[in-house]
Amino acid sequence: xxxxxxxKIDIDHLRSYLGWVxxxxxxxxxxxxxxxxxxxxxxxxxxxxxxxxxxxAYAASTxxxxxxxxxxxxxxxxxxxxxxxxxxDFADLMSSLTSLxxxxxxxxxxxxxxKPHPEEEAYWHQDSDGRDSFRLHVPIITNDxxxxxxxxxxxxxxxxxxxxxxxxxxxxxxxxQSQHDRFHLIADAYKK
Numbered sequence: 001x002x003x004x005x006x007x008k009i010d011i012d013h014l015r016s017y018l019g020w021v022x023x024x025x026x027x028x029x030x031x032x033x034x035x036x037x038x039x040x041x042x043x044x045x046x047x048x049x050x051x052x053x054x055x056x057a058y059a060a061s062t063x064x065x066x067x068x069x070x071x072x073x074x075x076x077x078x079x080x081x082x083x084x085x086x087x088x089d090f091a092d093l094m095s096s097l098t099s100l101x102x103x104x105x106x107x108x109x110x111x112x113x114x115k116p117h118p119e120e121e122a123y124w125h126q127d128s129d130g131r132d133s134f135r136l137h138v139p140i141i142t143n144d145x146x147x148x149x150x151x152x153x154x155x156x157x158x159x160x161x162x163x164x165x166x167x168x169x170x171x172x173x174x175x176x177q178s179q180h181d182r183f184h185l186i187a188d189a190y191k192k
Contacts, residue, residue, distance in 0.1 A: 001167040002148070007100045008161030009093065009138060017089050018111060018140050018183055027113045033123070034115035034176065037183075038085055041109045045081035079108035079188070093185075097136070100163060106136060106187040114146070114174055114182040122149075122173040133169035138162070138185040145178035157184075165189060 021038055028048040029036035042049035097106070127133055137148075139159035148155045150172050157164055166172075176182045 001170070002155055002157075003165040005100055005163040005165070007163070009096045009100070009163060011140070011159065011161035013089070014093060014138065014140050014161075014185065017093060020089070021085055021111060029113075029115075033121060034117040035112065035174075037110050037112040039083050039108075039110045040085045040090060041080050041082055041107065043079050043081065045083055047083045047085055049083075097138075097163065101136070101165075101189075103191060104136070104165075105190045107190065109185070109187040111140070112184045112186045114176045114184075116176050116179055116181070119175050119177060122175040124151075124171050124173050126171050127168040133167065134165050134189040135168050136185075136187045136189045137164045137166055139164075140183040140185060141180075142182045142184070143178050143180060145176070146182045147175045147177075149173050149175060 025038070025047060027036045027038055039047050039049055094106075094109075098104075127135075137157060139157045139162065142157065142159045144156055146156065148157060148166065150170055
């Protein structure tokens with residue numbers, strides 16, 4: 001399930017902010033694929049922290065002991081320490097976002113970079129045990145060859161200031177079949 005909010009944020013402001021982020025430091029890139037980016041909030045306050053993933057907690061091949069350790073890690077770390085990327089510009093963007101969704105807390109805020117890759121390299125995963133679990137996505141730079149897939153649905157999210165709440169508790173994947181990098185502002189979203 002993808003919920004597109006009626007209101008939008010200032011996409012030019014967000015793109016300008018992304019330009020500043022790219023100018024001061026390279027992105028963190030994960031070892032298992034074309035994913036990475038910059039943390040705006042994290043557990044340690046460092047810009048390369050906050051990229052831990054929890055989907056292994058819900059994989060059939062993960063032992064019960066390892067599942068518990070992963071879930072406990074996410075429950076104990078609230079990913080709310082501001083990094084050096086959380087400047088006045090970003091505070092203005094956050095104010096705009098929180099006015100759109102006042103009943104939602106945002107955590108583990110980051111700019112995600114998805115590099116081009118073949119569809120078969122995009123792995124299916126879920127980020128909870130099947131319960132509804134939401135992430136906020138604001139596409140910053142994307143194109144019509146970038147997709148967010150559920151098993152039975154393919155979505156192309158538009159970078160026009162639109163704000164999306166996406167259920168990542170269902171099996172899903174992200175794909176970039178273009179020749180250009182895709183950038184989204186992403187945050188874990190919780191009801192207050």
